């Protein structure tokens with residue numbers, strides 16, 4: 315018996331997102347089409363206000379499109395209940411934000427463990443995963459520290475470990491190096507890239523840095539509401 319090929323990780327088809335303010339309707343995204351597959355490191359560029367966060371919110375099901383369809387692993391988000399979308403996001407997506415967003419009252423180790431707890435994973439395998447990831451991001455000796463004792467780069471490395479703790483196939487990062495100096499930012503991105511490649515996951519990374527596109531498998535830019543693919547390698 316032959317099994318059918320698995321669907322792409324993410325498929326956006328002709329997606330438009332409009333916001334209404336008073337009488338005015340403004341289209342932030344127009345006809346966006348995009349396919350993401352496991353194993354890819356994909357960068358999204360665009361000026362401030364071009365709709366990058368809006369696109370991430372649509373991919374993760376935090377928001378729904380005005381027109382068009384968004385599918386994650388073949389499931390159309392519009393057809394799911396809010397509860398189903400929350401569960402899908404929790405289990406299949408990891409997030410890294412510009413502002414780190416670590417929980418200040420939890421230790422480094424507890425922060426990284428959180429996505430495992432939220433998806434019902436505990437015991438020796440969960441312990442090993444947390445330890446392994448903290449080792450990989452170079453913070454094995456800081457397990458019991460609280461986030462405010464860490465540098466910005468260290469906090470972002472914890473955030474990367476946390477985002478990947480439950481081994482999500484999709485990692486969404488919204489300007490993950492925006493608060494870091496250039497060298498630290500590059501280290502965090504290299505780490506992130508190495509980890510997603512090892513897990514055969516996909517990273518979709520929002521950035522203001524056109525230099526990052528050169529490292530990516532594919533790059534897109536948002537311009538005047540249009541999502542345009544850019545050539546990254548000759």
Ligand SMILES: Nc1ncnc2c1ncn2[C@@H]1O[C@H](COP(=O)(O)OP(=O)(O)OP(=O)(O)O)[C@@H](O)[C@H]1O
Nearest residue numbers: 333334335342360361362363364365366367368369
């Ligand atoms: N809930 C909302 N209601 C109305 N307008 C919105 C809403 N969310 C976003 N916008 C508008 O949509 C446009 C795109 O916003 P978005 O946050 O997606 O841009 P961005 O590219 O992520 O910007 P930045 O790089 O500054 O974070 C902006 O003009 C913003 O004001």
